[in-house]
Amino acid sequence: MAPEPPLLSMEGITKSFPGVRALDGVDLTVLAGETHCLLGQNGAGKSTLIKVLAGAHRPDSGRIVWCGEEITLNSPSAATRRGIATLHQELDLVDGLSVAENIHLGHEPTTAGFIVRSAAARDRTARLLERLGHPRIDPAAPVGVLPAAQRQIVSMARALSHDARLIVMDEPSAALDPDEVAGLFRIVRGLTAEGVAVVYISHRLEEIRRIGDRVTVLKDGRSVAAGLPARTTPARAVVSLMTGRDVGHVFPPRPVRATGTTPAPAVRPALSVQGLTRAGEFAPLDLDLWPGEIVGLAGLVGSGRSEILETIYGARRPTAGTVLAGGERLRPGSVPRAVRAGIGLAPEERKTQGLLPTESVTRNVSLACLGRFSRGGWIDRAAERAAARRATRSLSLRPDTPDAQVRTLSGGNQQKAVLARWLLRGCKVLLLDEPTRGVDVGARAELYAVIRALAADGLAVLLVSSEIPEVLGLADRVLVLREGRVVHTAEARDLDEHRVLDLVMEGSPPV
DSSP: OOOOOOSEEEEEEEEEETTEEEEEEEEEEEOTTOEEEEEOOTTSSHHHHHHHHTTSSOOSEEEEEETTEEEOOOSHHHHHHHTEEEEOSSOOOOTTSBHHHHHTTTSOOEETTTEEOHHHHHHHHHHHHHHTTOTTSOTTSBGGGSOHHHHHHHHHHHHHHTTOSEEEEESTTTTOOHHHHHHHHHHHHHHHHTTOEEEEEOSOHHHHHHHOSEEEEEETTEEEEEEEETTTSOHHHHHHHHHTSOOOOSSOOOOOOOTTOOOOTTSOOSEEEEEEEETTTEEEEEEEEOTTOEEEEEOOTTSSHHHHHHHHHTSSOOSEEEEEETTEEOOTTOHHHHHHTTEEEEOSSIIIIIOOTTSBHHHHHHGGGGGGGEETTEEOHHHHHHHHHHHHHHTTOSSOOTTSBGGGSOHHHHHHHHHHHHHHHTOSEEEEESTTTTOOHHHHHHHHHHHHHHHHTTOEEEEEOSOHHHHHHHOSEEEEEETTEEEEEEEGGGOOHHHHHHHHHHSSOOO
16 A cells, blocks of 8 residues: 655755745655644755745745645645644744633634524634633633743634644744643654644754654755654764854854862952842752853743843842842842943743834944933944944844844844844943754854853853753853752852752752
8 A cells, every 4th residue: 555645745845035044955855644843044045945835925935835735835724624733832822812712713613604602612722622621711811811831722723723734833942931841742752643733833852852753954945855764863974964054163162270279369250249138939058159250040941040030130130148249239129220330131932022023233232322322312333333243243243234123133143133232331230031942053163253252352241042052051150040040159160950940840959
C-alpha cells in the first residue's frame, strides 16, 4: 500500500520585499500527527514563511500542496477554511470579550443567520476546553483576566473551533513558567495523537528535543536542513546550521578574579540596596553591586526577581529599605530620580514596556535624554540622529538604518536598541530583565559579548533570567531566590545548573 501524502508540502517558496529577499526557495514538508519544529535565527525567514502559510502573504513563486492537492492561499480566511491555524507570539485575543466570544469570533453560532446563540457558543467552548484538558476555564470569563498559560489554551481552542488540521505555534512557551510549559507539551502531544499536525517554533533548543519529531532549519531565507530527527540531532549541529559556523562556547570568557574579592575600599558600590522589601513580593534584600560586576538573580517565575528590579528602578514603591546609586540615596518609587542617578532598565516585555514600536530607531535610542538635543523648545534632529547612530554602531545594531521603525528589527537588535538608549544616557547601573527572551542563538552570543564588554568598561549589571545556564554563564556572582527570599549567594563559577535547581526548589544549599 502506498504511503499517504504529506499533510503539507511547501516547495521552492520565494518572497521578496523592497530591497530584501525574505524567502529564497524554501521547502517545508509536514506530516499529519507530527510536531515539526521550524528553527532559524531572527531574520532567517520563519515569520515570512508562516505568513505565507497563513495566507497573509502571497509567495512570488513556488507551490503549496495540501493533502496532495496544489492550492492557493490568497487570504487568512482561505487558510482557515483549509484547516490551517496560526497562534502568533503576540496572541490576537480581545481582552474585553469572553472566552467563548473570542473562540467563536467571526463564526458565531446563529439562528436564522443573524441571531447569535450565546448558550450554544458556551457549550461548544466547554467541550473544546475539556478536549484540551482545561475544563475549569470559565467560557464566560473575560479573556483579559486570564494568565498567559490560559490565554494560550483559548487560542488553541479557537483553532480547534475551525476544525484545524495543522496548527502553527510561534514561540508558545515564551511567557510560560516550567510547569506551564509541561502542560503545553501535554496538550501538543494530545493533539498530535488525534492526527493534528503542529509546526512548533522556538528559540529554546532544549524544547525541541522534548516535543519535536522532525526539524527544518532556515538560514538567510533558505532551508538548509529538512526532516532532521528532533531528539537525536546534536544541538551543536543545529546551531551550526542556523549560524553557518561552528559554535563552541557561547559565553565570552569571564574575567579572572580571586573568589570573594571586591574593588578597593575607596571605590563605592555602583548600587547599594539595604533592607529593600515589598510586602507580599520579596523579603528584605541587601546587595552591593560594584562597577564592572555582573550579578545574576536566579529563581522561578514568581520568586520576586522582576519585582526587585522594578523596585530598584522606581517603578514600584518599596515597603521598606533604601537604594543608593553611587552613594546617593534615591527617592522611593521615582523612576526619573533613578534615571538621573544613572540607573537604566531593559524590561522583560521590551515590545510593550521598553520600546515605541512605530517610532524610529533614533527616537527609541534618544528617548532617555531628549533634553540634550533640545534647542529653544525644538529638537535638533541632526544631533539626535548622530548621537543615536554612534550608540547603535558601538553595539553593531543591524541593519544600520536609524530612520527605520524599531518594530522592523529582529528581537536581538531590538534589545540592542534598548541597551543603546542607556549607553547614550551614560548610565552606571543596568538592570536586565530576561535580556534574551525571543532572541535566537546567534544573536544571544552577540548580546552576551555586548553585556560583558559594557561591564569591562565599568558598567554594573544586575541580571534576571529564567534560563539558569544564562545566569551562570554571564554573571560573576549569583543570588538564588525562592519565594521572594535570597536562599544562597555564591560566585557563579562555584555553582552548576543542578545545584541552582535544588536551591530554587528546596530553598537550602545541597549537601
